Amino acid sequence: MTATSAGSAASLLEVTDLRVTFDTEDGVVRAVDGVSFELGEGETLGIVGESGSGKSVTMMSVMRLIIDPNAHFAGSVVYRGQDLMALDKKEMRAVRGSEVAMIFQDPMTSLNPVYKVGWQIAEQIRAHRKVSKAEANRQAVELLAAVGIPNPERRADDYPHHFSGGMRQRVMIALALSCDPRVLIADEPTTALDVTIQAQILALIKKLRTDFGSSVVLITHDMGVVAEMADRVAVMYAGRIVEHGTVREIFHRPQHPYTWGLLGSIARLDRPKPERLNAIPGAPPSLTRLPTGCAFAERCAYRFDKCAEVPPLHDRVGNGHLDACHLSAEEKQQHRSQLLLFSAGLPETLIAGEDAS
Amino acid sequence: MTGADAGVLLRADKVRKYFPVPGGLLHGRAVHVRAVDDVSLDVRVGETLGLVGESGCGKSTLGRCLLRLHELTSGTVTFAGQDISGFTRRAMRPLRREMQMVFQDPYASLNPRKRVGNIIAEPLRIHRQGDRTAVRRRVGELMDLVGLSPEHANRYPHEFSGGQRQRVGVARALALHPRLIIADEPVSALDVSIRAQVINLLDDLQDTLGLTYIFIAHDLGVVRHVSDRIAVMYLGKIVELSPAEELYERPVHPYTEALLSAVPVPDPDAAATRKHIVLEGDVPSPVAPPPGCRFAPRCRYATDVCRTEEPPLVQHGGPAHLAACHHPLNVG
Numbered sequence: 001m002t003a004t005s006a007g008s009a010a011s012l013l014e015v016t017d018l019r020v021t022f023d024t025e026d027g028v029v030r031a032v033d034g035v036s037f038e039l040g041e042g043e044t045l046g047i048v049g050e051s052g053s054g055k056s057v058t059m060m061s062v063m064r065l066i067i068d069p070n071a072h073f074a075g076s077v078v079y080r081g082q083d084l085m086a087l088d089k090k091e092m093r094a095v096r097g098s099e100v101a102m103i104f105q106d107p108m109t110s111l112n113p114v115y116k117v118g119w120q121i122a123e124q125i126r127a128h129r130k131v132s133k134a135e136a137n138r139q140a141v142e143l144l145a146a147v148g149i150p151n152p153e154r155r156a157d158d159y160p161h162h163f164s165g166g167m168r169q170r171v172m173i174a175l176a177l178s179c180d181p182r183v184l185i186a187d188e189p190t191t192a193l194d195v196t197i198q199a200q201i202l203a204l205i206k207k208l209r210t211d212f213g214s215s216v217v218l219i220t221h222d223m224g225v226v227a228e229m230a231d232r233v234a235v236m237y238a239g240r241i242v243e244h245g246t247v248r249e250i251f252h253r254p255q256h257p258y259t260w261g262l263l264g265s266i267a268r269l270d271r272p273k274p275e276r277l278n279a280i281p282g283a284p285p286s287l288t289r290l291p292t293g294c295a296f297a298e299r300c301a302y303r304f305d306k307c308a309e310v311p312p313l314h315d316r317v318g319n320g321h322l323d324a325c326h327l328s329a330e331e332k333q334q335h336r337s338q339l340l341l342f343s344a345g346l347p348e349t350l351i352a353g354e355d356a357s
Numbered sequence: 358m359t360g361a362d363a364g365v366l367l368r369a370d371k372v373r374k375y376f377p378v379p380g381g382l383l384h385g386r387a388v389h390v391r392a393v394d395d396v397s398l399d400v401r402v403g404e405t406l407g408l409v410g411e412s413g414c415g416k417s418t419l420g421r422c423l424l425r426l427h428e429l430t431s432g433t434v435t436f437a438g439q440d441i442s443g444f445t446r447r448a449m450r451p452l453r454r455e456m457q458m459v460f461q462d463p464y465a466s467l468n469p470r471k472r473v474g475n476i477i478a479e480p481l482r483i484h485r486q487g488d489r490t491a492v493r494r495r496v497g498e499l500m501d502l503v504g505l506s507p508e509h510a511n512r513y514p515h516e517f518s519g520g521q522r523q524r525v526g527v528a529r530a531l532a533l534h535p536r537l538i539i540a541d542e543p544v545s546a547l548d549v550s551i552r553a554q555v556i557n558l559l560d561d562l563q564d565t566l567g568l569t570y571i572f573i574a575h576d577l578g579v580v581r582h583v584s585d586r587i588a589v590m591y592l593g594k595i596v597e598l599s600p601a602e603e604l605y606e607r608p609v610h611p612y613t614e615a616l617l618s619a620v621p622v623p624d625p626d627a628a629a630t631r632k633h634i635v636l637e638g639d640v641p642s643p644v645a646p647p648p649g650c651r652f653a654p655r656c657r658y659a660t661d662v663c664r665t666e667e668p669p670l671v672q673h674g675g676p677a678h679l680a681a682c683h684h685p686l687n688v689g
Contacts, residue, residue, distance in 0.1 A: 050548035164639045194411035194575065196636045199619035203635050221549060224621030228628040247625040263623065265553035267582035269605060270622045276560070277582065279553035283518045 012183060012215055013039040013062070013100075018075035020054075020061050022068065027288040031057040033239035034075075036313075039183065044209065044216040046230030046247070048223065048262070052284060054239040055219045059185050063102055064092050079183075098128045101176035105188040107168040110175060111160040117171045118144070118156025121178050128179045143174040146211075147204060166197035173204065180212065187219045202229060223266055227251055235259050238285055238295035241313055245321035255316065255323035255332050258296045260339055278339070294324070302327060302335055366537055366569050367400040367423060372432035374415075374422050378644060390643050392418040394593035395432075397670075400537070405563065405570040407584030407601065409577060409616075413640060415593040416573045420539045423571065424456050425449055437536075454484055457530035461542035463522030467514040473500075473525045474510030480532040499528040503558060520551035527558065531566070539571045544579060556583060577620050581605055586677070589613050592643055592651040595670055599678040607687035609673045609680035612652045650683065658684045 020032035032054045039045050049055045060066050062077050064084060077084040079095065087095065096102075104110060112120060121143055122136035131139070137156070144152035147170040160168060169189065176184060186205065190198040202225065209216055218229055226233055226247070233250040235243040235258065243256040254260055264278030282299040285291060291298065297307040306326040313324045316332075325332070373396075375389035393415045400406050408416040421427045423434055425441055433442040441452060457480075460466040467476055474496050481492045497507035503524040514522055523543060530538055540559065544552040556579065562568060574580050580587055580601075587604050589597040589612065597610040608614045615634040622628055636655050641647055647654050653663040662683050670681040673688045 050550060166639060195577070195619040196411065196615060197639070198621075199633060199635050202621070203633070222621065223549070223623040224628075227623045227625045228621045251623060251625050261550055265549045266623055267553075267556070267576075267578035268623055269578050269581060269617065269620055270624055270627055273582060273602070276557055277553035279557055280550035281554070283520060283551065 010041040011038040012041055012080060014076075014078045015058075015062060016076045016078075018058060018061060018077065019073070020057055020066070021072045023070040023072075024288070029287045030239050030290055031287060032061065033290070035236075035239075035241055036075075037234055037241065037244065039215050039217060041182075042209070042213050042215055043232065044218060044230050046226035046233045047217065047219045047236060048221060048226050048233060049236035050221055050284065052238075052287065053236040055236050056187050058236070059102070059187060059217060059219055063096060063100060063185065065102070094128075097124060097181065098179040099181055100183040100185065101179070101181035102185040102187065103169075103172050103176045103189050105191050107165075107172040108160065110172045111168065113160050116157050116159055117163070117175075121156075121171075121175050124175060124178045140174075140178070143178055144171070146177070146208075147171070147174045148200070149174075166193055166200060169193065169197075169201055170204065173201075173208070177208065177212070181214060183215045183217065184208075185217045185219070188221070189218075190225065191220070191222070198225075205229070223251075223262060224268075235262070238290060239287060240295065240324065241322075242296065242325070243321075243323045244313065245323075249317075249319070249321045253317070253321070253333075254336065255321060255329070256296075256325045257300045257302055257327075257335070260336060261299075264339065294326070302331075364401050365399045366402045366437060367571075368398075368433075368435040369419075369423060370397050370433045370435070372396045372419070372422055372434065373430040374418050374427055375430045388644055391593050391646060392643060393422060394646075396590075396593075396595055397432075398588060398595065398598065400569060400571060402536075402569055403563075403567055404585040405572055405583050407580035407587040408571060408573045408590060409575060409580050409587060410590035411575060411616075411640060413592075413643065414590040415643070416590050417541050419590070420458075420541055420571060420573050424458060424539055426458075454480075454533040455535050456537040456539070457533070457535040459523075459526050459530050459538060459540040459543045462546050463519055463526055464514075464546070466526055467522055469514055472511050472513055473505075473517070476514070476525060477510075477528045477532060480529060484533055486533065495532065496528075499531055502531065502562070503528045504554075518551070519547050520554055523547060523555050524558065527555075527562070531562070534566075535568070537569045537571070539573070541573045542575070543572075545574065545576065552579070559583065577617060589616065592640060592646050594651060594681065595679075596652065596682070597678075597680040598670065599680075600675065603675050603678055607674055607678075609678065609685045609687055610652075610682045611656050611658050611684070611686060613680075614686055650681070658686075660684070 016036045018032055018035045022029040022031060035058050047055045061073055118137060118140045121140035125131060125136040125139055141152045141156050144156055149155050149167060149170055163171060190201050193201060220226055230247045233247050234241045237258050243259050254263060261280035265280060267277060280299055285295055293308040294311050297303040311324045311326045313322045315322050316329050372393055374393040375391050378388040378390060396419055410416045422429055429442050433440055436452060477496045477499055478492050481495060496510055500507045500510060505521060505524050544555050547555060563570060572580060572583050584601045587599060587601050588595045591612050597613045604613065608617055615636050618634045622631060638655055641654060649665045650663045650668050653659040668681045668683045670679050672678065673680045673685040
């Protein structure tokens with residue numbers, strides 16, 4: 001987990017200064033505004049943010065899945081030395097599915113309701129590889145078994161609506177895995193599911209990560225899910241990454257006031273119950289009228305003159321942990337310890353222990 | 358209110374709500390979804406009772422039964438000492454003032470063609486609470502109370518963000534000075550940072566107005582934060598009912614234990630060391646629930662008795678801690 005700062009050798013996917021805008025009646029929506037990150041081999045990157053923060057649009061753009069004449073893209077997306085932005089439709093289709101696969105919150109976006117699930121998986125296998133029908137069917141059943149669907153031979157002949165929500169999610173994962181992708185992009189894969197079913201699906205994704213050695217990009221709004229799954233975390237706000245670091249850095253030494261706000265807003269089960277939750281006041285800015293400076297400044301309790309200019313995403317701590325906030329590392333440490341102590345009722349020793357580690 | 362019931366605002370006694378399955382016949386008998394099956398509970402004045410459970414456990418249906426938005430299949434609901442289970446719509450009407458509901462989806466529960474001022478004023482007009490000026494003044498007060506600026510009364514719901522819309526929903530529910538508010542997943546559709554704002558608002562309103570809440574949610578963190586007592590439901594039944602902190606510290610029912618362990622914790626180190634109980638399979642169909650304990654097919658402690666005999670909801674652990682289990686955890 002040391003190769004977190006820029007320039008790790010085993011990087012599979014490199015996104016540099018990605019910008020996505022949409023022309024709308026109300027003006028230009030800057031959905032993604034200069035996002036850069038990379039994904040290493042076998043690594044799990046968590047992208048967290050609230051609705052409209054640009055986390056899904058970022059990954060949809062990486063997959064070139066946004067087909068909208070009003071959308072404009074800039075920046076580069078390099079997958080194993082290949083610039084995905086420069087590929088034509090056919091070449092992109094070869095990457096999608098066999099190299100990079102995506103799963104969504106709603107499995108019905110990936111599954112066709114009028115075909116049997118076994119057929120759909122076999123079809124996908126045959127589209128990417130030269131195998132016989134019988135072989136593809138056999139592999140489809142194997143995949144259904146691998147994602148933990150009971151009686152896979154029989155269930156392969158069922159239609160998507162025959163499956164429960166959790167089981168349907170498993171079918172979609174089987175479909176995504178059918179061509180052994182190196183990268184799995186999971187966009188809120190468990191948001192629509194109950195907690196006990198969510199636990200099953202998260203356990204499944206973890207198992208697949210070890211068994212197949214795939215890298216995972218996990219898009220979610222749930223800080224608990226990120227803490228459990230990710231090696232590294234990027235926090236997005238209003239189309240930009242505002243903080244980026246290892247999962248332990250983000251949760252134990254968060255640098256950006258927005259991240260503090262996110263962590264303070266959660267009613268968490270692992271801490272004594274606070275009197276009040278530390279809500280972030282206000283609402284995110286409109287993406288058509290982004291302020292000239294820091295997009296979070298308006299809601300930030302620590303803003304000062306300098307916040308009128310956009311803070312660059314920069315390593316201010318000196319350990320590869322990037323943040324986009326003008327406050328100095330010392331000021332942040334001071335604010336943070338007050339805030340987290342106050343909000344979570346954490347004993348002093350715990351904080352000290354964290355900083356020593 | 359009788360002496361024995363002092364402090365109890367709402368009481369449910371053996372409430373059942375079965376929905377017929379259209380066209381469903383099993384062995385020649387009509388088939389029913391047993392959404393709520395024999396539920397008894399008390400809600401005390403000024404407290405927040407949390408109702409948790411996964412989708413389909415019957416928590417929303419129970420909430421609606423308590424408000425008499427559903428006809429009960431059997432059982433009784435008593436509100437402020439009055440048995441309201443047999444009340445007609447007309448008889449219920451004056452009581453509607455005292456019990457209100459806040460819904461999950463602030464996008465679906467507000468009429469998009471009406472200005473929010475009119476939305477909030479609607480209960481006042483229906484119950485004829487004062488003339489135009491009085492209504493307008495009250496709407497301003499209410500908007501102020503929930504943290505909206507009264508100047509925005511002329512705007513339409515789509516001009517507000519999700520969190521603000523939920524505030525409109527809360528203002529509407531408060532319009533008639535209710536005593537009881539049933540909030541059905543009031544924050545699940547909101548983003549995390551906004552969620553905390555609405556939870557704090559509900560907290561403050563309870564303090565200033567002395568409200569009683571029934572808070573229905575699937576998010577165990579949120580429920581712990583707001584509730585004094587919590588009822589955990591599974592397949593139409595209450596499996597555990599306990600003071601909030603006790604439930605989290607010493608869950609008695611294996612389902613509660615599994616539910617708590619399944620919640621991802623926002624701490625990467627704890628996440629790595631925490632033991633997870635991953636439940637196998639899905640929730641069985643409420644049309645034909647398993648015999649005996651309904652959780653038995655997914656329970657890792659289940660024995661023969663669990664599969665044949667239904668455990669009653671009785672005291673285990675603390676004096677106010679009830680659970681329905683043959684093999685209670687964390688007791689003695």
